[in-house]
Amino acid sequence: MSYIFFFLAGVPNKKKSSGDFTFFFFFRTYGKKKDQCPRTSRSHSKLYYREVSFFGRWEILWSERPTKLNASQARQFKPCIKQINFPTNLIRLEVNSSLLDYYTELDAVVLHGVKDKPVLSLKTSLIDMNDIDDDAYEEKDGCGMDNLNKKFSSAVLREGPNNGYFDKLPYELIQLILNHLTLPDLCRLAQTCKLLSQHCCDPLQYIHLNLQPYWAKLDDTSLEFLQSRCTLVQWLNLSWTGNRGFISVAGFSRFLKVCGSELVRLELSCSHFLNETCLEVISEMCPNLQALNLSSCDKLPPQAFNHIAKLCSLKRLVLYRTKVEQTALLSILNFCSELQHLSLGSCVMIEDYDVIASMIGAKCKKLQTLDLWRCKNITENGIAELASGCPLLEELDLGWCPTLQSSTGCFTRLARQLPHLQKLFLTANRSVCDTDIEELACNCTRLQQLDILATCQVFSSHLRIMLPLCLALFLVLCIY
Template identity: 75%
Template sequence: MSPVFPMLTVLSMFYYICLRRRARTATRGEMMNSRRAIESNNRALPTNVEIVQYAKEVLDFSSHYGSENSMSYTMWNLAGIQNVYPSSGDFTQTAVFRTYGTWWDQCPSARLPFKRTPPDFYSQDYVELAFEDPVYPTAVHILETYHPGSVVRVLACSANPYSQNPPAEVRWEVLWSEAPTKVNGPQARQFTPCIKQINFPTNLIRLEVNSSLLDYYTELDAVVLHGVKERPVLSLKTTMIDMNDDDEDEDEEKDGGGMESLNKQFSVAALKEWPTNGYFDKLPYELIQLILSHLTVPDLCRLAQTCKLLYQHCCDPLQYIHLSLQPYWARINDTSLEYLQSRCTLVQWLNLSWTGNRGAISVSGFSRFMKICGFELVRLELACGHFLNETCLEVIAETCVNLQELNLSSCDKLPPQAFNHIAKVGSLKRLILYRTKVEQTALLSILNFCSELQHLSLGSCVMIEDYDLIASMMGAKCKKLRTLDLWRCKNITENGIAELASGCQLLEELDLGWCPTLQSSTGCFTNIARKLPNLQKLFLTANRSVCDTDIEELAANCTHLRQLDILGTRMVSPTSLRKLLESCKDLSLLDVSFCSQIDNRVVLELNASFPRVLIKKSFTQ
């Protein structure tokens, strides 16, 4: 018999055991969901009166299509009563997230996904809404007015944002979650997911969305929370989100201490007393490591409790080279980071996006973790990390000497002076500063010292006084720049574009959407087309001056173009678009919404002639 056969047999047994356990867990989950549904339907109705309230305030969000200085297409439109519903269509009074579909994953600035992302985590964006009165929720109504279907999760928080005495522990409960589903048609709807009961009152609701299946931007008009003041008598017991959570016994009380209890209860000394591992310990170390690499972080924490051998493997720093904690944002705190500290000494990719808010992670806790685990970091994701301050960025700059990618998207509470420290990270190749308060002086310093930059996002950075000066510095110092996001940059002119196009000729992606100071008559778009022949994505969204000459220049010079957005221009004709489509064989996305010369008949004709291209034409009823 081949010596490989016993190894394969043991491996097969291991997979069989894993599958059996997952099957039992799934079956148990289905039974519990069924029991909950039955009990929920049969419970006595509460005697107190149901309260109906619209969101009072938008507290936080990850992105929006709109400007930081207006109300058009911003998340702030979710506060108060509906503005549009039940009408359907593209309206500026609604809340719109920055992206939709899979287009942003197909452009040069796209980032590689993290491994070990749990299969049931679909969220791409979020918005948090505060209501006047804490209630036990009985229903949540989401008014969607255009391309509905993006909401994948609804959560409730135990913290009262209007209380003077914040709770020692902030708890989140999932009211409803589901995988993304395709909704036919863009028409408005009232979405009322079937939520479960929780055992605390709330006036803080969070919506998480995934727009990957949408044909265009989703638009939300309002959120209505129904609830009662008194806890229903027959409310079901629920379990708070906790990294310790073990589905073996849903009624087991959790200690709320992150992963600390795992560390305390299952020490190496205790594991020495456990029985032998049968034949499993005969497998090569590398093979066991490969098997365990398919487990999520919570699964690794649970498996570490089973025996000394697996404890050793589950704590091996090689299992944490790529670590994404974003899917567990509600569970991560200082204790969690301390628990993971010894395992993350070799971590290269770290995702802490969305984590640590409302006091869950302290500056000292984050700093301790980075000083031990930051030396090998190449990629660091900190989007929406509102616990960050200047000290945190200083620690990153001093510790992460190999850092190449830094994402501070929507870290809008970081003080402007904090960004000066980024200039010390000379190895940076990707920097995302979308919706931050970075100022001109700090940005000039970053561009001067970080000459290896290839991807730079400055979308909605409203504190920059002179974008022409910034563009000039990029042209002089950032010769390797491949992608640049200047979304809603308010003051760049043809002079800045000329400097940029002359110096950054490797650019493959350029977003100049909603840049009102650019005028086609100055030749700025012609300059882009002639100087940047490698362009694959060009967004000129809402620039009313884009004309046939610009489109024809793109057709002649930018034949690798894949994505083009010219929403809102009245000066582009069907003839020039046909020339573009004939020349740019790789074009897959063309947005001509609100282009008055391009009506639905023209879109149908172009679709028939160029079926490989998805032509977007938004509408307002």
């Protein structure tokens, strides 16, 4: 998401209007772009409230699959939210933009309530039959984690009836069938008989483990019970988890010490429990790590990023919206020469992006995708180093880089020296002109996506020149 989200709460002031306003909460992707860009999207739209207490609980107030709307005007959306019986001061929204035809904008979120209603005591324990029903419904959706730890810890199973012919199936076939189950379903199935318990606890079922859907209730105890089953895990997603003290540094470290040896990909986006110790443990316990996502981990101290330089096998690194500093990043680029995908968007602590671009061009010869969104001080000199040193670049995001000017020839140089370019984002660069489009059409014949939003110096006649030359081109974003 881009722009300023601090205006999200308040009185709507741009309703029924459209355009490029900083008063909006503006999403960076829409529709199928989520599959084409290094961003993530959820399968549901959800609304959460959290109880006010240190060890509080999350409640889903509303959740629904997205539906397609034909209306092009702004609208007010009012979901029927579930009533809660505890006070809260924290709200979380998950938005699905997969069915949108264009970028969407949120003007405001308005909460309605009763001011004079007495606030319930935080120590009051209220039990409502509706809450019990909702919890049961939540478990049916595969997101109930209240009983997950108990189910994992069930060590003794009763002797069940004969399994018939089911246990005569090949071991691999049963594993393949169970591979389609969600994590809570595996926990339930493990309690039915010893045979299925053996299959459900097999580490081969946890090669790819996505714990992000359970972020609201995942804690140290959950990780402890998962340890014995995750000794072979290669792909682990802990994004959004562990906030508000649910996962401790010690709990995370214990888990990685047991399960990190085979880890190849680790997703930790928006995991604000991370600190320098966590990154040190990752660098020591995950020698085979090839992909690390620390997107929006803006509470990590700058010195913590020095440990990433020890992960010499890294091929994909996402540092979007982090506090990584120039010295640490130079060290990472120097030792992680196998990098193929790098995201440095909105890293405001970097002093000189030209120096970073020079190091990327010198060390990262295999680089294929590079995100430099909102890099405020990169110039044509840095672009020249990138273009000459990274000839394999296929995707480049230079959106909102105000110091890049077409008159310096930087975009022409990109077009001539990056023949493999498939996606180029020059969003909000008002200097892009027809000459740049002609160079792209002649030299980047593999181009699939081009974003030149907010430029007024490119005419449709020059864009049409690209069509017979760039046969793979299917998306051009521009404004006239």
